[in-house]
Amino acid sequence: MIIEFPGTRGEIEESSAEHKYHSSLIIRYKKTGALIDFGLKYNPQLINKINDFDFILITHAHPDHYIWTVEDEDRINIPVYLTRIALDYGKYKPKDYRIFQTGKKYSLKCLDITIYKVIHSLRCPAVGYKIKGDKTIIYAPDIVDFEEDKGTVLKDVDLLIADGSSLNINMVRRKEGKLFGHTRVKTIIEWCKKYNIGSLIVTHCGKQIVNMDKKELASRLEEYTGGKIDAIVAYDGYRMEL
Ligand SMILES: [Zn+2]
Ligand SMILES: [Zn+2]
Numbered sequence: 001m002i003i004e005f006p007g008t009r010g011e012i013e014e015s016s017a018e019h020k021y022h023s024s025l026i027i028r029y030k031k032t033g034a035l036i037d038f039g040l041k042y043n044p045q046l047i048n049k050i051n052d053f054d055f056i057l058i059t060h061a062h063p064d065h066y067i068w069t070v071e072d073e074d075r076i077n078i079p080v081y082l083t084r085i086a087l088d089y090g091k092y093k094p095k096d097y098r099i100f101q102t103g104k105k106y107s108l109k110c111l112d113i114t115i116y117k118v119i120h121s122l123r124c125p126a127v128g129y130k131i132k133g134d135k136t137i138i139y140a141p142d143i144v145d146f147e148e149d150k151g152t153v154l155k156d157v158d159l160l161i162a163d164g165s166s167l168n169i170n171m172v173r174r175k176e177g178k179l180f181g182h183t184r185v186k187t188i189i190e191w192c193k194k195y196n197i198g199s200l201i202v203t204h205c206g207k208q209i210v211n212m213d214k215k216e217l218a219s220r221l222e223e224y225t226g227g228k229i230d231a232i233v234a235y236d237g238y239r240m241e242l
Contacts, residue, residue, distance in 0.1 A: 001027065001133045001135050001137075001241070002026075002027075002029075002063060002240070002241050002242045003025060003027055003028075003135060003137070003161075003238070003239070003240055003242065004026040004028075004237075004238070004239040005023070005024070005025060005026075005203060005234045005236065005237070005238045006021060006024050006025075006026060006035075006042070006043035006045065006236065006237070007019075007020070007021030007022045007023050007024050007039070007041070007043050007044050007055075007175045007236055008021070008023050008043065008203045008204065008205055008233075008234045008236055008238070009021055009023060009041070009064075009204070009205055009210070009236075010023060010048035010064065010141075010163075010164065010165050010204040010205055010206045010237055011062060011063075011064040011222050012206055012207050012210065014210045014211060015083065015210070016210050017236075018151065018207075018210075018235035018236060019205045019210050019221070019235060019236060020041075020043075020236050021033065021039075021041050021043040021082055021130070021236050022037070022039030022040060022041045022064040022065070023037060023039070023064070023065070023203045023204040023205075024036060024037040024039065024042065024043070024046075024065075025036060025037070025139055025140045025161065025203070026053075026236050027111070027131060027133075027134035027137075027206070029111060029134070030109075030110040030133070030165050031109070031110060032054050032108070032109035032110040032111055032133075033052065033053045033054055034053060034054060034055055034057065034108070034109075034111060034131075035053045035055075035056045035057070035059070036056070036057045036058075036059065036129060036132065036139055037056075037059055037065040037066070038050075038056055038058070038065075038067055038073075038076070039060060039062075039063060039064040039065050039066065039139065040063045040067050040070060041064070042067065043236065045197070047185070049138075050075065050078070051075075051076065051077050051078050053078055054078065054108070055078055055079045055080070055081060055098075055108055055109075056076070056078060056079070056080045056081065056088055057080075057082070057113070057129055057222075058080060058081065058101075058127065059080075059126050059127055059140075059141060059142065059209065060083075060086055060120065060121065060124050060125065060126035060127065060142065061085075061086040061087075061089035061090050061106075061124050062124055062126075062142070063090065065137075065141070066086065066090060067090060068090040068091070068092040068093055068094055069089060069090040069092075070092075070195060071092065072089060072092040073092070073094070074095060074137070075111070076094055076095065077093075077095055077096060077234060078096065079096045079097075079098050080094035080097050080098065080177070081097075081098045081099075081100050081154070082097065082098075082099070082100060082103060083099065083100055083115075083125070083127060084099050084142060085102075085125050086124070086125075087089075087099065087225060089109065089123075089124055095151075098125055098193055100110055100115050100118045100127075101115070102115050102116065102127055103115065103116070103117070103148075103167055111131055111132065111133055111134060112131070112132040112133075113129055113130070113131050113132075114129070114130040114132075114154050115125060115129060116128045116129075116130065116140075116147070116148055117119045117146070117147040117148065118140055118142070118143045118144070118145070118146055118147065119143070119144040119145045119146075119147060119180065120142045120143055120144055120178050120180060120181070120182070121142070121180050122130050122175060122180050125145075126142050126143070128140030128143060128146065128153075130153065130157070134242075135158040135159065135162060135242045136156055136157050136158050136159075137157065137158060137159045137160070137242070138153070138154070138157050138159070138160045138161065138162070138196070139161045139162075140161070140162045140163065141161070141163055141203055141204035142162075142163055142164065142165070142182060142184065142204060143154075143162060143163045143182065143183060144172050144180065144181055144183050145179070145183060146160070150195060151190060151195065152195075152198060154191060154195035155195070157195070157197045158197070158198070158199065158242065159197070159198075159199045159200070159201065159219050159242060160188070160191070160197050160199070160200050160201075161193060161201045161202075161203055162185075162188045162201075162202065162204075163182050163185075163187065163188065163202075163203075163204050164185060164202035164203055164204050164205040164206060164209050164233060165181075165182035165204060165205075165206035166182055166183075166184045166185065166206055166207050166208055166209075166215075167185045167186065167209055167212070167217070168185070168186045168208075168218060168220070169184065169185060170184070170185050170186070171183075171206075177227075182206070185202055185209075185221075185224070186224050188200065188202075189221075189224045189225055189229055189231060192225075192229045192231075193225075193228060193229065197229070197231040198229060198230060199229070199230045199231075200225075200229055200230070200231040200232075201231075201232055201233075201234050202232070202233045202234065203233075203234045204235075205233065209233060217233065219234075
């Protein structure tokens with residue numbers, strides 16, 4: 001399985017050479033090519049070959065993940081999978097949209113994909129994807145927590161790819177008893193320890209990570225993981241083979 005990050009930037013004003021484009025993920029496994037999320041500021045390298053992917057998965061309808069919320073994009077002919085609630089939130093719609101049910105497992109070409117509800121936005125509910133080929137990864141770029149028990153969701157996961165909106169600053173808010181926002185990388189590292197996930201890749205980088213000195217960031221990650229988890233911050237164009 002090969003994964004690649006065309007973009008790693010969250011919904012922030014700041015941008016850097018390493019975090020210029022909105023977060024998305026490419027997965028290649030056997031003959032399957034999948035793209036997760038296609039936001040407003042997508043990597044321009046994506047568009048020319050976009051129809052070579054087998055499908056696109058959308059986590060939620062915030063415009064940094066789903067361009068159709070604010071702009072029409074009619075060059076994309078491949079299936080775009082999303083929840084009904086995400087589809088209805090957008091002003092525009094992909095040409096070939098397909099509705100996913102949360103809590104279900106789908107086999108799309110060579111990949112098994114399970115959709116989990118995540119706590120993130122009250123108006124724009126989000127999901128995280130568990131994707132299984134020869135390895136199992138989770139992609140949850142915007143998350144306060146999983147709605148379902150993490151013992152189930154994070155079982156037998158090789159790699160967690162998750163929200164870098166904040167390293168250690170509280171970005172969780174509450175309205176009428178409901179949480180929304182983004183959890184901290186520090187907390188995500190604790191999930192990895194508790195549920196035996198050996199590798200973490202941080203994406204959807206927020207202001208704190210984008211502005212932080214590289215050495216400082218590395219030493220914070222080292223401190224939080226205690227050397228037990230292999231944790232890195234992805235950058236635009238980062239590619240790895242699992
Ligand atoms: Zn986002
Ligand atoms: Zn969001």
